[in-house]
Amino acid sequence: MTHQAPTPHRARKRFGQNFLRDPGIIDRLVRSIHPVAGDRLVEIGPGQGALTEGLLNGANALDVIELDRDLIPGLKTQFFNYPEFRVHQGDALAFDFRALAAGERLRVVGNLPYNISTPLIFKLLEVHEVVEDMHFMLQKEVVERLAARPGGGQWGRLSILAQYHCQVDHLFDVPPEAFVPRPKVDSAIVRLRPYKTSPFEATDPERLARLVKQAFSQRRKTLRNNLKPLMAGEAIEALEIDPGKRPEALTLDEYIRLTNALPEEPAHDGHA
Structure with missing residues (x-):
């Protein structure tokens, strides 16, 4: 898999931007997601398209949600030869995932800024019935909370509600040097697979x-x-x-x- 050199763009602190640059990590993540033709893939925050290329090579169709307007022309230019590459400018926290699914189940992917990761996961849990799976790059501490077991300090509201709706797997860790600019914290990849039939019996x-x-x-x-x-x-x-x-x-x-x-x-x- 090749990785085109992205167009120069200064990462914006207010958008929490840290662009993934490590080809080995990108390939490992794409293999973990295993996109195939027919998948209804959605990438949140594609940035400069580091992961986007691998997703499109596997699935040929992709919807991306990008908040930063300045990145959109570059994405459209980079992937102009994919007729089913669709860009939605806007905030993922306000996005209508049910409408996008239109009767299909979404495979959601994203390198999520820390400031939106927890509220976005809660939002997606609310529409879990239209989600096939989610693969997110998050601050490692958030992944540890998602996958936590009872009895420790990491076990809390996020762990319980995520594990009620989904099977949660902490796949692998990602060091700060995989990004530009380097974040001050370690990151990790988590897979969330909503249950089609819940093993739990909460009345509501x-x-x-x-x-x-x-x-x-x-x-x-x-x-x-x-x-x-x-x-x-x-x-x-x-x-x-x-x-x-x-x-x-x-x-x-x-x-x-x-x-x-x-x-x-x-x-x-x-x-x-």
Whole structure:
């Protein structure tokens, strides 16, 4: 696979731009994604097209979402010979992924700036039914949180909600010298594959999200304290869960049991 020299462009701090330059890392990432003809591929933040070329060589069709208007002419010039290369100028956080899917399942790829990575993953989890898989280059700390296990400091709201909706795999790490300019932190590649049939039985995923957010509202406090607005300590004990535990000590299954035991809302709808 060849990599054309990108047009000079000064990385913009406000867009969190760090351009991937290492051909070995690019090839390894493309192999991990394994794009093939017929894939409905979407790349978020293609930048100067380092990864874009490999994706197009595999799939022949690609939608890219780029916020920086100055990069778009270069992308259109670089990939003019791909008739199914489509550029959408805009913010991925405001993008309508359901409309883009149009009945198909999207394969989403991106080297994501740190400042949008977590909110963007939450946005995509909300439309998980139109997503086949996601491959993201993220700050290593975020990948560790996504793939964390219960009991440690990394286990939290992001881990629980990602693992409720998806199989999460930390694929490999990427050193700072793979980028221009060099970021001050290590990066890593994560694969998120939404379950077609969930192995979990939460009665309402939105209630699970609300309960988990409340449980982690103050990490140092116990479940009894944090969940007080939603359920009493006795109700937690009735599920054979210790209300004296801190939120990071509970498993995903225990959070689902708590969610399923939440009182219905609104209570009685104002009737006796």
